Amino acid sequence: MNDFIPPKPKPHARKLSPLRRIIEVRHSSISVLYDRSYSMHLGEVWTPSRKCYFVNQPDLVNRVLVKESDLYPKSISMGSMLEYLMGTGVFVSNGALWRKQRRMLDPAFDQARIRDVFPLMRVATEEMAERFRRHADGDVLAIDEETTHVTADIIFRTIYSKPLESEEARRIFRAFGRFQELAYAQGVWRMAGVPAWLSPGRFFARRQANVIRGLLERGVQDRLDELASGVKVERRDILASLLEAVDPESGEKFTRKDLVDQISVLFLAGHETSASVLAWALYLLANRPDIQERLYAESVAAFGDRQPEFRDMRKLRLARDVFREALRLYPPVSFMSRDATQTARMRDKQVKPGEMIFVSPWLIQRHAKLWERPDVFDPDRFSDPASRESQRSAYLPFSAGPRVCLGASFAMQEGMLILACLARHFHFEPVQGHTPKPIARLTLRSENGIRLRVFKRTAALPSVT
Numbered sequence: 001m002n003d004f005i006p007p008k009p010k011p012h013a014r015k016l017s018p019l020r021r022i023i024e025v026r027h028s029s030i031s032v033l034y035d036r037s038y039s040m041h042l043g044e045v046w047t048p049s050r051k052c053y054f055v056n057q058p059d060l061v062n063r064v065l066v067k068e069s070d071l072y073p074k075s076i077s078m079g080s081m082l083e084y085l086m087g088t089g090v091f092v093s094n095g096a097l098w099r100k101q102r103r104m105l106d107p108a109f110d111q112a113r114i115r116d117v118f119p120l121m122r123v124a125t126e127e128m129a130e131r132f133r134r135h136a137d138g139d140v141l142a143i144d145e146e147t148t149h150v151t152a153d154i155i156f157r158t159i160y161s162k163p164l165e166s167e168e169a170r171r172i173f174r175a176f177g178r179f180q181e182l183a184y185a186q187g188v189w190r191m192a193g194v195p196a197w198l199s200p201g202r203f204f205a206r207r208q209a210n211v212i213r214g215l216l217e218r219g220v221q222d223r224l225d226e227l228a229s230g231v232k233v234e235r236r237d238i239l240a241s242l243l244e245a246v247d248p249e250s251g252e253k254f255t256r257k258d259l260v261d262q263i264s265v266l267f268l269a270g271h272e273t274s275a276s277v278l279a280w281a282l283y284l285l286a287n288r289p290d291i292q293e294r295l296y297a298e299s300v301a302a303f304g305d306r307q308p309e310f311r312d313m314r315k316l317r318l319a320r321d322v323f324r325e326a327l328r329l330y331p332p333v334s335f336m337s338r339d340a341t342q343t344a345r346m347r348d349k350q351v352k353p354g355e356m357i358f359v360s361p362w363l364i365q366r367h368a369k370l371w372e373r374p375d376v377f378d379p380d381r382f383s384d385p386a387s388r389e390s391q392r393s394a395y396l397p398f399s400a401g402p403r404v405c406l407g408a409s410f411a412m413q414e415g416m417l418i419l420a421c422l423a424r425h426f427h428f429e430p431v432q433g434h435t436p437k438p439i440a441r442l443t444l445r446s447e448n449g450i451r452l453r454v455f456k457r458t459a460a461l462p463s464v465t
């Protein structure tokens with residue numbers, strides 16, 4: 001089987017004018033990149049608001065994200081409108097407030113809790129498979145919409161122990177799609193030197209954010225009412241963990257507003273990202289039928305005709321590596337921004353306080369000097385000892401250091417489960433004439449969607465030895 005090189009925007013060979021750069025970035029942050037961006041260690045970009053650096057060199061990335069992370073707090077100017085949605089939630093906070101929030105949130109995502117929510121993930125996955133079964137063989141499905149539906153349903157069920165109703169889901173998707181667009185555009189205007197209060201769209205962004213927060217807040221209020229009524233219902237969901245959480249240092253608990261802020265973070269950070277990478281993973285598999293067949297055989301061997309159980313997860317090595325490889329090629333968070341707070345020497349540059357640093361999983365994970373055949377889809381590279389160093393130093397889809405993704409294990413479990421279940425019951429083929437176009441705004445998506453043909457598996461199980 002030949003190598004499959006999936007789509008990536010064509011890098012520019014020559015320098016763009018500042019105006020063209022803003023136009024390109026406004027469209028997508030990965031369509032402004034140059035050939036050189038994929039092989040340089042440290043890049044510098046001038047913008048009307050401030051100077052920015054792209055850090056690709058692993059030891060510098062480690063300095064920014066891990067060793068000296070206190071000196072490089074999260075920059076919220078890129079998406080300051082996120083506050084409308086997330087308030088002072090853990091995704092946007094910094095310093096002592098952020099540390100307190102992590103202390104209180106981490107236990108809700110430890111291994112035991114993730115095992116507790118496995119059955120909720122499985123129900124949502126089975127319902128997705130049911131939706132697929134209702135279509136005729138070979139129908140073209142909008143896969144990215146389906147993965148958004150299933151991951152939103154999973155995070156909703158794991159937070160509240162109840163499914164996301166279709167009408168609520170539609171309202172949230174519409175509001176969030178519009179919000180994302182406005183928040184990203186505002187970040188670009190800020191970089192172009194337009195003050196926040198003049199940025200177009202703030203009013204509209206707040207309105208969309210209120211729709212989403214309103215829905216999430218209702219779930220919190222229902223639970224508080226239930227508790228106040230004295231009805232005892234044993235729940236092992238995320239909301240129950242947050243209600244129990246106590247900061248070991250101050251003894252404080254989350255207030256009602258804190259709960260809504262954190263749930264907004266978890267809901268949005270926890271479904272949009274997983275939905276994006278799952279859709280890409282299925283597209284990659286559709287273009288490598290041989291790997292798809294191996295994944296089918298693995299699922300049959302792991303759980304066959306019964307429901308998958310938590311204990312089966314460790315048998316799904318290929319599902320894990322396909323998911324990891326999709327995360328390498330299409331990291332949902334393609335750029336992370338940090339503010340420099342002190343003067344620092346990086347290679348031949350003097351970074352000054354107030355300047356901005358970008359660490360880009362998209363660039364680092366496709367870097368010509370850090371990976372072999374960087375643009376090729378090859379899940380087996382993760383079991384090849386020759387790529388160990390790349391995996392160790394140039395793989396960060398969930399970031400690294402203290403601000404590493406809170407939901408990384410949750411997302412891995414969810415991704416592997418969905419891929420294994422879908423591969424067990426269906427197979428996917430590309431649609432002639434449809435090539436997805438990756439664009440990165442707040443998250444990485446396909447501009448023209450991801451469409452695939454879906455077939456039910458009817459053949460006898462393969463013999464697995």
Ligand code: HEM
Nearest residue numbers: 090091269270273274333336397398399403405406407411
């Ligand atoms: C494949 C799926 C996911 C990917 C690729 C991903 C990636 C990331 C990345 C790169 C960051 C760091 C962003 C930055 O520092 O600028 C992050 C932070 C975060 N993620 Fe995820 N994420 C995923 C799924 C999830 C899930 C399922 C949850 C929760 C259920 C979650 C919750 C969070 C939270 C709360 C933060 C903020 C952590 C902090 O700042 O302390 N993520 N994620």
